[in-house]
Amino acid sequence: MSELYDILSGINVLTLLLLVPLLGSVITFLSGKGLKAARIVPIIFSGVTLILATLVLLGFNFGMTGMNVFQYEEQYNWIQSIGITYHLGVDGIGVPMVWLTSLLCFLAILFSWDVSNRTKEYMGLMLVLEVGVLGVFMALDYFLFYIFWEVVLIPMFFLIAIWGGPRREYAAIKFFIYTHIASLVMLLAIFAMYFVAGGTSFDMIFIQQAGASFGLDFQVMVFLALFFGFGVKMPIVPFHTWLPDAHVEAPTAGSVLLAGLLLKMGSYGLVRVAIPTLPQGAQELQWLLIFIAVLSILYGAFASLAQRDLKKMVAFSSISHMGMVLLGFATFSAVGIAAGVFQMFAHGLITAVLFMVCGVVQHIAGTREIPKLGGLAQKMPWYATFVMIGFMASLGLPGLVGFAAEMPIFFSYANLGGEFNWLIVLPIASVAITAAYYIWAMQRVLFGPLTDKIDTHHLHDVSWYEAAPLAALCALIIFFGLQPGFIYDFIRPVAEALSALLPLGG
Numbered sequence: 001m002s003e004l005y006d007i008l009s010g011i012n013v014l015t016l017l018l019l020v021p022l023l024g025s026v027i028t029f030l031s032g033k034g035l036k037a038a039r040i041v042p043i044i045f046s047g048v049t050l051i052l053a054t055l056v057l058l059g060f061n062f063g064m065t066g067m068n069v070f071q072y073e074e075q076y077n078w079i080q081s082i083g084i085t086y087h088l089g090v091d092g093i094g095v096p097m098v099w100l101t102s103l104l105c106f107l108a109i110l111f112s113w114d115v116s117n118r119t120k121e122y123m124g125l126m127l128v129l130e131v132g133v134l135g136v137f138m139a140l141d142y143f144l145f146y147i148f149w150e151v152v153l154i155p156m157f158f159l160i161a162i163w164g165g166p167r168r169e170y171a172a173i174k175f176f177i178y179t180h181i182a183s184l185v186m187l188l189a190i191f192a193m194y195f196v197a198g199g200t201s202f203d204m205i206f207i208q209q210a211g212a213s214f215g216l217d218f219q220v221m222v223f224l225a226l227f228f229g230f231g232v233k234m235p236i237v238p239f240h241t242w243l244p245d246a247h248v249e250a251p252t253a254g255s256v257l258l259a260g261l262l263l264k265m266g267s268y269g270l271v272r273v274a275i276p277t278l279p280q281g282a283q284e285l286q287w288l289l290i291f292i293a294v295l296s297i298l299y300g301a302f303a304s305l306a307q308r309d310l311k312k313m314v315a316f317s318s319i320s321h322m323g324m325v326l327l328g329f330a331t332f333s334a335v336g337i338a339a340g341v342f343q344m345f346a347h348g349l350i351t352a353v354l355f356m357v358c359g360v361v362q363h364i365a366g367t368r369e370i371p372k373l374g375g376l377a378q379k380m381p382w383y384a385t386f387v388m389i390g391f392m393a394s395l396g397l398p399g400l401v402g403f404a405a406e407m408p409i410f411f412s413y414a415n416l417g418g419e420f421n422w423l424i425v426l427p428i429a430s431v432a433i434t435a436a437y438y439i440w441a442m443q444r445v446l447f448g449p450l451t452d453k454i455d456t457h458h459l460h461d462v463s464w465y466e467a468a469p470l471a472a473l474c475a476l477i478i479f480f481g482l483q484p485g486f487i488y489d490f491i492r493p494v495a496e497a498l499s500a501l502l503p504l505g506g
Contacts, residue, residue: 002061002063004055004058004059005059005060005061005071005072007059008055008056008059008072009071009072012074013052013055013056013072014056014072014074014088014089014090014138015074015088016052017049017052017053017056017098017102017134017138018131018134018135018138020045020048020049020052021045021046021049021105021127021128021130021131021134022127022128022131023045024041024042024044024045024046024048024049024127025042025045025124025125025127025128025131026124027041027045028041028042028045028120028123028124028127029120029121029124031120035116035119037120038119038120038123039113039119039123041123042109042123042124042126042127043106043109043110045127046102046105046106046109046126046127046130047106049102049105049106049130049134050102050103050105050106052102053098053099053101053102053103054099054102056072056090056095056098056099057095057096057098057099060092060095060490062489065091065092065493065494066493066494066497067276067494067497067498067500067501068205068208068209069091070089070090070091070094070140071089071090071091071095072088072089072090073087073088073089073140074086074087074088074089075087075088075140078141078143078144079143082199082202083199083200083201083202083203084141084143084144084202085141085144085201085202085203086141086144087139087140087141087144087203087204088138088139088140088144089138089140090137090138091494092490092491092492092493092494092495093268093271093272093341093490093491093494093495094137094138094272095490096341096345096487096490096491097137097264097268097344097345098134098137098138100260100261100264100345100348100349101130101133101134101137101261102130102134103476104256104257104260104261104348104352105126105127105129105130105133105257105261107256107352107468107469107472107473108126108253108256108257108352108469109123109126109127109253110465110468110469111252111253111256111356111359111465111466111469112126112251112252112253113465114363114463114465115163115251115253117163118162118163121158121162122159122162122163122251125155125158125159126155126159126253126257128151128154128155129152129155129156129159129257131148131151132148132149132150132151132152132155133148133152133257133261133262133265134148135147135148135151136148136149136152136265136268137268139204140203140204140205141202141203141204142190142193142194142202142203142204142207143202144202145204145273146183146186146187146190149183149186149265150183152262152265153176153179153180153183156175156254156257156258156262157172157175157176158172159250159251159253159254160172160175160246160249160250160251160254161173163250163251163254164249164250164251164254165248165249165250166249167245167248167249168249168250170245170249171242171245171246171248171249171250172246172249174241174242174245174246175242175245175246177242178232178239178241178242179232179233179242181232182228182229182230182231182232182233182239183229185225185228185229186225186226186228186229186230186269187229188225189222189225189226189229190202192218192221192222192225193207193210193211193214193222193277194207196210196214196218197210197211198210204272204273204277207277208276208277211276211277211278211279214278214280214281216280216281216284218281219278219279219280219281219282219284220280220281220284220285221281222278222281223274223278223281223282223284223285224281224285226269226270226273226274226278227270227274227285227288227289229269230265230266230267230269230270230273230274231266231270231292232266233262233263233265233266233269234263234266234267234322234325234326235263235266235319235322236292236293236296236319236322236323236326237292237295237296237299237300237319237323240296240299240319243315243318243319244312244315244316246258247259247311247312247314247315247318247355248309248311248312248315251359252355252356252358252359252362252363253359255311255315255355255358255359256351256352256355256356259314259315259318259347259348259351259352259355260347260348260349260351260352260355261348263318263322263347264344264347264348266322267322267325267326267329267340267344268344270326270329271329271337271340271341271498275329275332275498275502276498276501279501279502282332282502283332283502286330286332287420289326289329289330290327290330290420290423291420292323292326293323293324293326293327293330293427294323294327294423294426294427295323296319296320296322296323296326297320297323297324297327297426297427297430298320298426298427298429298430298433299319299320299323300316300317300318300319300320300321300322300323301317301320301430301433301434301437302433303316303319304316304317304320304433304434304437305433305436305437307370307437308369308370308371309368309369309370310358310361310368310369310370310373310441310445311355311358311359311362311368313370313437313441314351314354314355314358317354317394317434317437318347318351320430320434321343321347321351321394322347323427324340324343324405324406324409324427325340325341325343325344325347326340327340327409327413327427328340328341328343328408328409328412328413331409331412331413331415331416332499332502333412333415333416333499334492334495334496334498334499334500335408335411335412335495336408336409336412336413336416337495337498337499338408338488338491338492338495338496339405339406339407339408339409339412340409341491341495342404342405342408342484342487342488342491343405343406343409345401345405345480345487346393346401346402346404346405346477346480347402347405349393349401349473349476349477349480350390350393350394350401350402350477351394352469352473353386353389353390353393353470353473353474353477354390354391354394356386356466356469356470356473357383357386357387357390357470360383360462360466361373361376361383361445364380364383364458364459364460365454365456365459366454366455367454370441370444370445371444371453372451372453372454373444373445373451373453373454374444374445374447374448374449374450374451374453375446375447375448375449375450375451376445376446376450376451376459377446377447378450379450379456379459379460379461380459380460380461380462381461382461382462382467383461383462384446385474386462386470386471386474387442387445387446388442388446389474389477389478390474390477391438391439391441391442392438393477393481394434394438395431395434395435395438395439396431396434396435399478399481399482400477400478400481401476401477401478401480401481401484402477402481403481404480404481404484405484406431409427410424410427410428413427
């Protein structure tokens with residue numbers, strides 16, 4: 001595929017990946033009052049973006065991998081006086097996340113086919129959000145990275161505030177305050193690294209290489225600030241409280257992108273910025289990373305067990321699964337880091353299915369309350385199939401993508417050794433709790449006698465625009481569950497190089 005790589009590099013494909021959805025957003029906003037253009041234009045532009053991202057994935061050069069080896073790189077001077085450049089590039093961690101972003105945005109836009117309230121604004125904001133997330137995963141300059149990071153907040157705020165549920169304003173403001181404060185702390189940490197590195201360049205690679213000379217106390221303090229900034233976005237306990245409110249009130253497609261992509265920005269920041277730039281600080285705080293990871297895993301699992309709202313149950317389960325990502329990173333081993341990144345990818349696919357099925361049942365049955373539902377499989381067999389695949393993947397059934405992500409995390413932590421090794425029993429116990437709440441919810445919602453607590457005469461199976469994205473995601477969940485090496489091959493060389501930077505890695 002070296003020819004494809006050369007062709008794509010020659011057309012500045014990463015910039016093109018940003019321009020296509022941006023242009024689509026502008027055209028969507030400028031479209032008239034008709035629904036047809038507001039629906040079709042975003043599908044076309046997000047579809048073209050997905051095709052480009054797929055070509056980038058297929059053209060990836062496996063002969064050019066490792067730490068600070070980036071492909072499709074573009075760099076131009078921007079504000080030369082303070083060392084800001086327009087610098088883009090992807091490596092084995094960035095490429096899968098770029099493809100996942102393009103995939104989920106395209107499917108979320110397709111899933112939103114029936115949105116009729118201010119459709120062009122809704123679709124236009126979805127495309128702006130896609131630009132922001134893609135930029136975060138491709139930026140190699142801190143200034144550019146921060147701009148894209150902030151760009152993501154704006155469309156998500158309006159998606160929740162305008163198209164959300166009854167408490168949408170409260171949820172949107174809470175989401176904005178939490179994530180904006182976290183990003184300001186992250187900005188302070190970036191400035192600290194910039195000035196200590198000489199104050200000449202915001203380039204990520206330059207500052208990372210300069211990080212070898214950072215003192216231990218400085219590394220610990222700045223790592224804590226970055227950990228807070230990225231951790232709120234993941235989210236980790238105790239900074240997670242914005243997440244359930246945002247998910248419950250957000251429209252379905254907003255929840256899909258929030259859980260599938262925005263949470264991954266936090267974990268991506270840890271593995272792209274915090275750990276490689278401040279390895280000694282990360283090592284000093286390993287005990288904290290492990291403690292918060294285990295706490296998040298258990299808290300998310302127990303909180304999910306107590307929920308009556310299907311969507312809220314899925315939202316709390318995300319806290320648990322992102323805690324698993326953090327646990328993988330905290331091992332500092334190549335296997336743990338690679339599995340943590342793969343868990344980001346796997347959770348993006350799984351959680352998209354879970355939030356879509358929550359949206360479908362709300363739309364068709366008029367409620368997501370588990371005690372009011374029952375026997376839906378009788379009238380909605382395709383819906384029941386998608387729910388079962390999503391639930392089974394999330395609880396880690398072998399053969400599905402969730403299992404391929406979580407098992408290596410357990411093994412890497414078990415091999416860590418040391419005084420915290422006994423904590424492995426807690427995340428393993430969470431698997432049983434996760435199985436309990438998913439199987440309980442599945443039995444209550446899908447099976448048994450048809451519920452008499454809602455009007456079931458109008459129940460029907462999923463529509464075409466709901467079935468198509470759900471079927472695609474379920475097929476990918478099975479494919480990557482059976483062939484996890486397809487994605488691990490991208491991640492592994494970078495994870496090995498990153499682990500080698502850490503004194504406890506290897």
